[in-house]
Amino acid sequence: MQREKGIEETAVVTPLGVVSAAALCLHSLSASFDIASGVEKESWDMSTPEKIEAAGKKKEDGNALFKAGKYARAAKRYEKAVKYIEYDSSFGEEEKKQAKALKVACNLNDAACKLKLKEYKQAEKLCTKVLELESRNVKALYRRAQAYIQLADLDLAEFDIKKALEIDPDNM
Secondary structure (H helix, E strand, O other): OOOOOOOOOOEEEEOOEEEEHHHHHHHHHHOOEEOOOOEEOOHHHOOHHHHHHHHHHHHHHHHHHHHOOOHHHHHHHHHHHHHHHOOOOOOOHHHHHHHHHHHHHHHHHHHHHHHHOOOHHHHHHHHHHHHHHOOOOHHHHHHHHHHHHHOOOHHHHHHHHHHHHHHOOOOO
């Protein structure tokens, strides 16, 4: 373990090996974590509120990584967040609304990461997923148009830009 001058770090032995206490704290804050086993809970072992909370935490982790310019790592967090709430058939109405909002935000943020990483086809697919949930989402239309431009599909890019302008003419 690296040490900076004046900073001490404690190590913890877990079933997964030696882990710094700081990393363990960060990990347990950023996911549903089973302290007894030292392992992150799987989504099928979580209640619906736990899934929504875990997805929200992964989204926040992704936001911090995005702001730090770590787009690939941020994308992984957004993808993990969506996986927690992917299957919402057992969710109540309010939980479905929360899950939908999280899916939209995470897929849009993931698309922004993919654009930064020059993974334009993936960005286009993510924006299409958002538009399947919210057909009038201007941000999804705009990001998908950006992807289409990079994929040299200018007709589709123009269609999305026109639709976005039609929905919200003051946003461009």
